[in-house]
Amino acid sequence: MSNVGIVIVSHSPLVAEGTADMVRQMVGDEVPLAWCGGNGHGGLGTSVEAIMGAIDKAWSEAGVAILVDLGGAETNSEMAVEMIGEPRSQKIVVCNAPIVEGAVMAATESSGGASLKEVVATAHELSPS
Protein backbone atom coordinates (compact mmCIF):
# COMPACT_ATOMS: atom_id res chain seq x y z
CA MET A 1 0.00 0.00 0.00
CA SER A 2 1.30 3.45 -0.85
CA ASN A 3 -0.32 5.38 2.02
CA VAL A 4 1.76 6.29 5.07
CA GLY A 5 1.51 3.66 7.81
CA ILE A 6 0.41 4.47 11.35
CA VAL A 7 1.77 2.78 14.48
CA ILE A 8 0.17 3.30 17.89
CA VAL A 9 2.35 2.67 20.96
CA SER A 10 0.77 2.90 24.40
CA HIS A 11 1.79 1.63 27.83
CA SER A 12 -1.62 -0.04 27.90
CA PRO A 13 -2.73 -2.58 25.27
CA LEU A 14 -6.32 -1.46 25.90
CA VAL A 15 -5.50 2.16 25.05
CA ALA A 16 -3.51 1.09 21.97
CA GLU A 17 -6.23 -1.22 20.68
CA GLY A 18 -8.99 1.28 21.43
CA THR A 19 -7.11 4.01 19.60
CA ALA A 20 -6.64 1.68 16.64
CA ASP A 21 -10.40 0.97 16.63
CA MET A 22 -11.09 4.70 16.39
CA VAL A 23 -8.60 5.04 13.54
CA ARG A 24 -10.18 2.13 11.64
CA GLN A 25 -13.61 3.71 12.06
CA MET A 26 -12.30 6.80 10.28
CA VAL A 27 -10.17 5.32 7.53
CA GLY A 28 -11.17 1.66 7.18
CA ASP A 29 -8.44 -0.38 5.51
CA GLU A 30 -7.01 2.45 3.45
CA VAL A 31 -4.09 2.98 5.83
CA PRO A 32 -1.58 0.38 7.05
CA LEU A 33 -2.12 0.30 10.81
CA ALA A 34 -0.58 -1.55 13.74
CA TRP A 35 -0.60 -1.11 17.49
CA CYS A 36 1.23 -2.43 20.50
CA GLY A 37 0.94 -1.89 24.23
CA GLY A 38 2.25 -3.42 27.42
CA ASN A 39 5.72 -4.49 28.47
CA GLY A 40 5.49 -7.92 26.86
CA HIS A 41 5.24 -9.55 30.28
CA GLY A 42 1.62 -8.81 31.09
CA GLY A 43 2.26 -5.42 32.70
CA LEU A 44 1.93 -1.83 31.62
CA GLY A 45 4.88 -0.55 29.63
CA THR A 46 6.27 -0.65 26.13
CA SER A 47 8.45 -3.21 24.38
CA VAL A 48 11.06 -2.32 21.78
CA GLU A 49 10.60 -5.75 20.20
CA ALA A 50 6.82 -5.26 19.94
CA ILE A 51 7.29 -1.76 18.50
CA MET A 52 9.68 -3.12 15.84
CA GLY A 53 7.06 -5.75 15.01
CA ALA A 54 4.32 -3.14 14.71
CA ILE A 55 6.48 -1.02 12.41
CA ASP A 56 7.02 -4.07 10.18
CA LYS A 57 3.30 -4.77 10.12
CA ALA A 58 2.35 -1.19 9.21
CA TRP A 59 5.32 -0.73 6.86
CA SER A 60 4.75 1.38 3.78
CA GLU A 61 7.29 2.66 1.29
CA ALA A 62 5.69 6.07 1.93
CA GLY A 63 6.88 5.81 5.54
CA VAL A 64 5.47 5.22 9.00
CA ALA A 65 4.27 7.72 11.62
CA ILE A 66 4.36 6.51 15.25
CA LEU A 67 2.00 7.93 17.87
CA VAL A 68 2.99 7.41 21.52
CA ASP A 69 1.56 8.15 24.95
CA LEU A 70 4.01 8.77 27.81
CA GLY A 71 7.79 9.29 27.84
CA GLY A 72 8.82 5.64 27.96
CA ALA A 73 6.79 4.93 24.83
CA GLU A 74 8.67 7.71 23.07
CA THR A 75 12.09 6.56 24.27
CA ASN A 76 11.37 2.94 23.37
CA SER A 77 9.98 3.94 19.96
CA GLU A 78 13.09 6.00 19.18
CA MET A 79 15.21 3.02 20.21
CA ALA A 80 13.16 0.74 17.95
CA VAL A 81 13.63 3.09 14.98
CA GLU A 82 17.37 3.17 15.62
CA MET A 83 17.56 -0.62 15.82
CA ILE A 84 15.63 -1.00 12.56
CA GLY A 85 18.41 1.11 11.07
CA GLU A 86 18.92 2.76 7.72
CA PRO A 87 17.55 3.04 5.13
CA ARG A 88 14.10 2.30 6.62
CA SER A 89 14.69 4.41 9.74
CA GLN A 90 14.79 7.54 7.59
CA LYS A 91 11.15 6.95 6.69
CA ILE A 92 9.90 6.53 10.29
CA VAL A 93 8.92 9.46 12.52
CA VAL A 94 7.93 9.43 16.20
CA CYS A 95 5.27 12.16 16.41
CA ASN A 96 4.96 14.73 19.15
CA ALA A 97 1.17 14.66 19.50
CA PRO A 98 -1.58 13.33 21.78
CA ILE A 99 -1.92 9.63 21.02
CA VAL A 100 -5.65 9.36 20.22
CA GLU A 101 -6.17 12.65 18.40
CA GLY A 102 -2.76 12.33 16.74
CA ALA A 103 -3.44 8.84 15.44
CA VAL A 104 -6.89 9.70 14.09
CA MET A 105 -5.74 12.93 12.43
CA ALA A 106 -2.54 11.40 11.03
CA ALA A 107 -4.44 8.41 9.62
CA THR A 108 -7.07 10.65 8.07
CA GLU A 109 -4.35 12.71 6.41
CA SER A 110 -2.61 9.53 5.25
CA SER A 111 -5.81 8.09 3.77
CA GLY A 112 -5.89 11.03 1.34
CA GLY A 113 -2.48 10.06 0.01
CA ALA A 114 -0.47 12.69 1.91
CA SER A 115 3.30 12.38 2.28
CA LEU A 116 4.96 11.35 5.57
CA LYS A 117 5.97 14.98 6.11
CA GLU A 118 2.35 16.14 5.74
CA VAL A 119 1.02 13.37 7.97
CA VAL A 120 3.52 14.22 10.72
CA ALA A 121 2.82 17.96 10.38
CA THR A 122 -0.90 17.30 10.84
CA ALA A 123 -0.23 15.36 14.04
CA HIS A 124 2.17 18.00 15.34
CA GLU A 125 -0.41 20.74 14.88
CA LEU A 126 -2.29 19.15 17.79
CA SER A 127 0.64 19.65 20.13
CA PRO A 128 0.89 23.05 21.85
CA SER A 129 4.69 23.05 22.06
Add this chain to the structure above:
Amino acid sequence: MAAADFSRLMAAAADTIAAHAEELTALDQAIGDGDHGLNMKRGFEAVRAEADAFAAKPLPDALKAVGTKLVMTVGGASGPLFGTLFMALGKELPAAPDRDGLTAALGKAIEAVAARGKSQPGQKTMLDVLQPVYEALAQGKTAGEIADAADKAAEATVPMKALRGRASFVGERSIGHMDAGARSTALLVRAVAEAIEGN
Protein backbone atom coordinates in the same frame (compact mmCIF):
# COMPACT_ATOMS: atom_id res chain seq x y z
CA MET B 1 39.14 -9.16 30.16
CA ALA B 2 38.83 -12.91 30.60
CA ALA B 3 35.46 -14.44 29.77
CA ALA B 4 35.04 -15.68 33.35
CA ASP B 5 35.60 -12.14 34.68
CA PHE B 6 32.94 -10.71 32.38
CA SER B 7 30.44 -13.38 33.46
CA ARG B 8 31.26 -12.62 37.09
CA LEU B 9 30.70 -8.88 36.54
CA MET B 10 27.30 -9.51 34.96
CA ALA B 11 26.34 -11.89 37.76
CA ALA B 12 27.36 -9.28 40.33
CA ALA B 13 25.23 -6.69 38.51
CA ALA B 14 22.23 -9.04 38.38
CA ASP B 15 22.72 -9.98 42.06
CA THR B 16 22.68 -6.40 43.30
CA ILE B 17 19.65 -5.46 41.18
CA ALA B 18 17.76 -8.55 42.39
CA ALA B 19 18.70 -7.86 46.02
CA HIS B 20 17.47 -4.26 45.78
CA ALA B 21 14.52 -4.72 43.42
CA GLU B 22 11.93 -3.97 46.08
CA GLU B 23 13.80 -0.88 47.23
CA LEU B 24 14.04 0.39 43.63
CA THR B 25 10.34 -0.22 43.09
CA ALA B 26 9.51 1.63 46.32
CA LEU B 27 11.62 4.62 45.20
CA ASP B 28 9.85 4.60 41.84
CA GLN B 29 6.41 4.25 43.46
CA ALA B 30 7.02 7.42 45.45
CA ILE B 31 7.40 9.67 42.40
CA GLY B 32 7.13 7.49 39.28
CA ASP B 33 5.16 4.55 37.93
CA GLY B 34 6.59 1.97 40.32
CA ASP B 35 7.96 -0.53 37.82
CA HIS B 36 11.68 0.21 37.98
CA GLY B 37 12.75 -2.59 40.32
CA LEU B 38 10.84 -5.32 38.51
CA ASN B 39 11.86 -4.02 35.08
CA MET B 40 15.55 -3.84 35.94
CA LYS B 41 15.46 -7.26 37.59
CA ARG B 42 13.87 -8.81 34.50
CA GLY B 43 16.51 -7.21 32.28
CA PHE B 44 19.54 -8.18 34.33
CA GLU B 45 18.25 -11.74 34.90
CA ALA B 46 17.98 -12.03 31.10
CA VAL B 47 21.59 -10.80 30.88
CA ARG B 48 22.67 -13.27 33.55
CA ALA B 49 21.04 -16.14 31.66
CA GLU B 50 23.18 -15.44 28.61
CA ALA B 51 26.25 -13.99 30.31
CA ASP B 52 28.51 -16.92 29.41
CA ALA B 53 27.61 -16.65 25.73
CA PHE B 54 28.16 -12.89 25.80
CA ALA B 55 31.45 -13.33 27.66
CA ALA B 56 32.80 -15.53 24.86
CA LYS B 57 32.72 -12.49 22.55
CA PRO B 58 35.36 -9.73 22.46
CA LEU B 59 34.60 -7.14 25.18
CA PRO B 60 33.07 -4.49 22.85
CA ASP B 61 30.70 -7.07 21.33
CA ALA B 62 29.87 -8.51 24.75
CA LEU B 63 28.87 -5.07 26.05
CA LYS B 64 26.77 -4.40 22.94
CA ALA B 65 25.00 -7.73 23.46
CA VAL B 66 24.27 -6.80 27.09
CA GLY B 67 22.88 -3.44 25.98
CA THR B 68 20.69 -5.01 23.30
CA LYS B 69 19.38 -7.59 25.78
CA LEU B 70 18.45 -4.80 28.25
CA VAL B 71 16.70 -2.83 25.50
CA MET B 72 14.65 -5.88 24.55
CA THR B 73 13.72 -7.11 28.02
CA VAL B 74 13.40 -4.22 30.50
CA GLY B 75 10.08 -2.92 29.16
CA GLY B 76 10.26 0.67 30.37
CA ALA B 77 12.26 3.76 29.46
CA SER B 78 15.08 2.30 31.58
CA GLY B 79 15.60 -0.33 28.86
CA PRO B 80 16.79 2.07 26.17
CA LEU B 81 18.61 4.23 28.73
CA PHE B 82 20.64 1.49 30.42
CA GLY B 83 20.83 -0.39 27.11
CA THR B 84 22.31 2.67 25.42
CA LEU B 85 24.87 2.98 28.24
CA PHE B 86 26.16 -0.56 27.61
CA MET B 87 25.85 -0.38 23.82
CA ALA B 88 27.77 2.90 23.72
CA LEU B 89 30.46 1.52 26.04
CA GLY B 90 30.78 -1.42 23.67
CA LYS B 91 31.07 0.89 20.70
CA GLU B 92 33.70 3.12 22.29
CA LEU B 93 35.86 0.66 24.27
CA PRO B 94 38.87 -1.06 22.74
CA ALA B 95 39.08 -4.84 23.22
CA ALA B 96 41.65 -4.42 26.01
CA PRO B 97 40.98 -1.01 27.55
CA ASP B 98 43.24 0.77 30.02
CA ARG B 99 41.96 3.36 32.47
CA ASP B 100 42.19 6.22 29.96
CA GLY B 101 40.32 4.16 27.40
CA LEU B 102 37.61 3.33 29.91
CA THR B 103 37.30 6.96 31.00
CA ALA B 104 36.98 8.22 27.44
CA ALA B 105 34.45 5.50 26.58
CA LEU B 106 32.35 6.28 29.65
CA GLY B 107 32.36 9.95 28.68
CA LYS B 108 31.00 9.08 25.24
CA ALA B 109 28.49 6.64 26.72
CA ILE B 110 27.17 9.35 29.06
CA GLU B 111 26.67 11.61 26.04
CA ALA B 112 24.73 8.81 24.33
CA VAL B 113 22.49 8.29 27.39
CA ALA B 114 21.90 12.04 27.64
CA ALA B 115 20.88 12.14 23.98
CA ARG B 116 18.61 9.10 24.34
CA GLY B 117 16.83 10.64 27.35
CA LYS B 118 17.01 14.22 26.04
CA SER B 119 18.42 15.08 29.44
CA GLN B 120 21.51 16.39 31.18
CA PRO B 121 22.98 16.22 34.70
CA GLY B 122 21.01 18.17 37.32
CA GLN B 123 17.58 16.85 36.26
CA LYS B 124 17.33 14.04 38.87
CA THR B 125 18.24 11.11 36.65
CA MET B 126 20.88 8.38 36.26
CA LEU B 127 23.10 11.03 34.65
CA ASP B 128 23.52 12.61 38.08
CA VAL B 129 25.40 9.46 39.13
CA LEU B 130 27.18 8.73 35.87
CA GLN B 131 28.76 12.18 35.63
CA PRO B 132 30.46 12.10 39.09
CA VAL B 133 31.57 8.51 38.40
CA TYR B 134 33.18 9.70 35.18
CA GLU B 135 34.91 12.52 37.04
CA ALA B 136 36.16 10.19 39.79
CA LEU B 137 37.46 7.81 37.14
CA ALA B 138 39.22 10.67 35.34
CA GLN B 139 40.78 11.84 38.61
CA GLY B 140 42.39 8.44 39.17
CA LYS B 141 40.26 7.47 42.18
CA THR B 142 40.24 3.86 43.40
CA ALA B 143 37.36 1.50 42.68
CA GLY B 144 36.11 1.90 46.27
CA GLU B 145 36.25 5.69 46.05
CA ILE B 146 34.36 5.61 42.77
CA ALA B 147 31.63 3.43 44.32
CA ASP B 148 31.41 5.85 47.26
CA ALA B 149 31.14 8.79 44.86
CA ALA B 150 28.27 7.01 43.08
CA ASP B 151 26.38 6.44 46.36
CA LYS B 152 26.91 10.06 47.38
CA ALA B 153 25.70 11.24 43.97
CA ALA B 154 22.55 9.11 44.23
CA GLU B 155 21.87 10.62 47.68
CA ALA B 156 22.36 14.06 46.16
CA THR B 157 19.33 13.49 43.88
CA VAL B 158 17.04 13.55 46.96
CA PRO B 159 16.69 17.36 47.16
CA MET B 160 16.55 17.76 43.36
CA LYS B 161 13.37 18.50 41.44
CA ALA B 162 12.77 16.00 38.64
CA LEU B 163 12.79 17.58 35.18
CA ARG B 164 12.74 14.42 33.07
CA GLY B 165 10.83 11.16 33.10
CA ARG B 166 7.63 10.23 34.87
CA ALA B 167 8.84 11.87 38.12
CA SER B 168 8.74 15.27 36.41
CA PHE B 169 4.93 14.94 36.32
CA VAL B 170 4.76 15.33 40.10
CA GLY B 171 6.93 18.46 39.95
CA GLU B 172 7.80 19.87 43.37
CA ARG B 173 6.59 16.68 45.02
CA SER B 174 9.60 14.86 43.57
CA ILE B 175 11.78 16.83 46.00
CA GLY B 176 12.71 14.69 49.01
CA HIS B 177 12.85 11.35 47.19
CA MET B 178 15.87 9.66 45.70
CA ASP B 179 15.70 9.04 41.95
CA ALA B 180 15.28 5.31 41.30
CA GLY B 181 17.47 5.35 38.18
CA ALA B 182 20.23 7.16 40.07
CA ARG B 183 20.04 4.53 42.81
CA SER B 184 20.17 1.59 40.39
CA THR B 185 23.12 3.20 38.60
CA ALA B 186 24.98 3.57 41.90
CA LEU B 187 24.21 -0.07 42.74
CA LEU B 188 25.64 -1.20 39.40
CA VAL B 189 28.75 0.97 39.81
CA ARG B 190 29.41 -0.51 43.27
CA ALA B 191 28.87 -4.08 42.03
CA VAL B 192 31.32 -3.56 39.19
CA ALA B 193 33.84 -1.72 41.42
CA GLU B 194 33.78 -4.48 44.05
CA ALA B 195 34.04 -7.25 41.47
CA ILE B 196 37.05 -5.52 39.90
CA GLU B 197 38.67 -4.85 43.28
CA GLY B 198 38.19 -8.49 44.23
CA ASN B 199 40.45 -9.51 41.35
